[in-house]
Ligand SMILES: [Ca+2]
Ligand SMILES: [Ca+2]
Ligand SMILES: [Ca+2]
């Protein structure tokens with residue numbers, strides 16, 4: 001019935017999407033900063049992604065992990081995982097599946113074993129779907145890509161490794177253990193009911209199993225760790241089975257040996273894939289227990305728009321929900337939470353790759369504000385710009401700090417993106433959720449030399465991933481020398497040379513040899529999302545014996561780096 005009560009709102013969003021508008025007036029905007037493209041046809045770069053924060057306390061780095069299970073480097077669909085810098089997109093290293101059909105990278109996730117905020121494990125699932133092999137899980141050091149362990153599945157065709165999480169030590173050997181989903185494993189006669197394996201972190205031996213209860217239910221499609229949701233001071237975890245019972249289930253268990261069921265939440269619509277995406281979030285209903293967001297994108301039911309439910313961590317009961325704007329939008333296939341506009345109120349990012357926009361299947365990332373005690377309201381949307389892009393198939397929130405601008409950095413998967421000759425190579429775009437356009441502005445007044453006031457101009461705005469030319473006039477009419485002053489603030493400092501210095505110190509000083517006429521300096525805009533919004537102020541002082549004190553001054557130029 002929520003569809004009726006929210007119909008007015010849905011119509012409003014639908015009209016926004018149809019118009020292709022990017023972010024509503026309530027949001028402050030968004031800026032595309034980095035475009036990370038697939039390199040071969042059909043690899044659908046951005047179909048699977050996860051953020052990892054790793055590194056040392058005083059020198060944090062942030063990484064974006066992109067799974068490419070369709071990569072053919074080591075055989076057809078052997079798979080690949082790229083670990084990239086989240087700040088500039090640089091490829092740090094790639095990992096590869098061993099054999100054709102491994103689908104290495106079908107799932108990527110991370111684990112912080114001791115809760116110090118540093119990610120200790122990068123976990124890569126290779127589900128070996130369709131090969132009759134059992135699947136496996138591989139664990140890596142996220143900083144180096146060094147392989148720490150492999151946990152093989154044991155049941156052929158089970159798709160072991162389709163999901164995984166690290167839980168506390170369940171078997172008492174003082175080492176944390178794993179829960180690994182095998183969502184296509186049979187349970188007795190229940191084909192594809194799904195099984196979750198609880199595995200010792202010491203020797204990979206099985207501690208316990210949890211079984212799905214309906215054929216084709218895909219129990220174990222997602223596993224996620226929770227806080228302590230039942231108040232016994234023991235952390236808990238949850239298992240999603242998006243097809244169980246036809247609507248999907250999410251079941252919470254205690255991290256005990258064996259795990260004990262605490263509650264079960266179920267979908268409310270047939271074939272809605274409740275549990276396709278899951279995310280543990282903070283407390284929204286005021287009971288001091290962390291809650292969950294559950295996506296139900298209805299992947300195979302085009303008569304539903306998809307929805308996202310806020311679920312009580314204490315009981316599994318639904319606190320509130322929000323549906324996508326139109327049927328077949330697949331709203332809820334990916335979920336993240338942050339603060340898109342920096343107002344301190346949580347915002348939920350929802351991937352909806354089936355959104356048509358002003359075309360067909362362009363896909364969208366919809367932003368919904370989630371104010372306590374839990375009412376969603378539409379904040380903004382990014383719509384793909386080409387039919388079939390399927391923008392929003394994955395979302396990864398990049399925990400970048402310090403942030404020069406308000407808002408979040410979100411990596412958005414666009415697996416249907418085409419490059420010339422490379423259909424469906426895919427793309428991941430890193431957005432800043434605050435509008436931060438690149439800009440150029442001249443300011444201040446120069447001081448003349450032989451041929452008047454020399455000019456300093458930029459050929460273009462300094463957007464990331466572009467180059468610009470700085471052109472500096474030579475006022476002297478003959479080869480001469482000059483000093484480029486670069487700083488981060490404007491100033492107005494009188495000098496004995498009569499011209500005014502327009503850049504606030506401290507400066508970076510660059511000596512230049514100016515040819516007759518002008519000097520053109522090709523410059524690559526430094527690509528690092530932490531520079532988004534940074535202002536760079538430039539001025540040139542030239543030796544010119546025709547100037548009043550032998551120095552001419554250009555006016556200044558302020559470059560604002562951005563998208
Ligand atoms: Ca253990
Ligand atoms: Ca507990
Ligand atoms: Ca709660």
Ligand SMILES: [Ca+2]
Nearest residue numbers: 339340341345
């Ligand atoms: Ca907000």
